[in-house]
Amino acid sequence: MVLHVNGEKRELSNDIQTISDLLNHYKLTDKKIIVELNANIVDPSQHIETLIQDGDRVELVHFVGGG
């Protein structure tokens, strides 16, 4: 499956079916994160059930403390 993640084309395993799977893949599950799927922000409570498909545009922004 090909996704556009933060503007870059990424070839990902077809096992990744939901937003939660994608966050797992990027090891972002325990972080404060905002997910946008095809220009719509996805509520965190919907990450488990929101399906992603070939060609989707995903933006993942996590908050970091350093400075």
Add this chain to the structure above:
Amino acid sequence: MEGGHRMWERYSRQILFDGIGEEGQRKLQNKHVLIVGAGALGTGNAEVLTRSGVGRITIVDRDYVEISNLQRQQLYTERDAIDRIPKAIAAQKRLREINPNVEVNGKIIDVTVEEIDQLVSDVDLMIDATDNFDIRFLINDTAQKHRIPWIYGGCVSSYGLSFTIIPGETPCLSCLLETIPLGGATCDTVGVISPTVQMVVAYQTVEAMKILVEDFESVRRKLVSFDLWNNEQSTLDVSRLKKEGCPSCGESPVYPYLSYENQTKTAVLCGRNTVQIRPPKKIDRDLHALVKQLEKQGGTIEQNPFLVTYHYVDRRVVFFKDGRVLIHGMKDIVEAKKIYHQLLG
């Protein structure tokens, strides 16, 4: 003060820039910016704003310069690290050298509710250059209460992000995060490279300029993030996340982070393997008397006008004039408190 002609010459390239012009330059000169933190983001922001001719800059920090800061904290020198000069003092000195027309004030303080309320009394903008979310939520509530814009910035490794928060318009940090994030990567666990810092500084300072010249229309309303090493970037429209019931910026705000119970008295500093202890009340510590007291207990003592460093067995303990104590070489707060009481009674 420089005369009018030389003054304009100094800022000529910026005045030629459409977005600023002479009117914008005059506005910059009448503004006061508070920079919270004088680490990587703080020194970067402070240098840009000092060179640009902002009227007044107050920069606050609780720590002193260490050798590991020099790779990215652009105002400091090797000498500052060797002498353990407090960052607020070293930054103030360098910024005044860069542009004596700007009124720069460095303050060695650990910002809590009490301090921030005094600091913001006549401030037009706050820049977040801190390294933890406890203080950011404090900045966020203060900004909402006093209706002061602030600019969040964060970075680790090659990843960074920024968001501009304008009270009454944009979502606030509580809207975006709801609660203070715990744990996560820090500069001390996964490192950070200087270009990441510079990129966040660029995003923060350009927003600062827009706000200071009062060009609010040009303010970037989106959350911007990037990973410089992995060639990723993203801008997110987060306006939908503004919450009517937000405890910080909603219809009936309670500013939860300004209440005493939510304050940290003892803190483990961002991955520094250091515990900071604050006395319950602010004190003006007599460093000479302290040195005499410590001499009786053995160990070695070093001193500069701002702090005393005491080497005690395998520990390094640093005492500041404002009463704070940093105990290096540990993350255990209970153990740190024990040492604190052993040394100070």
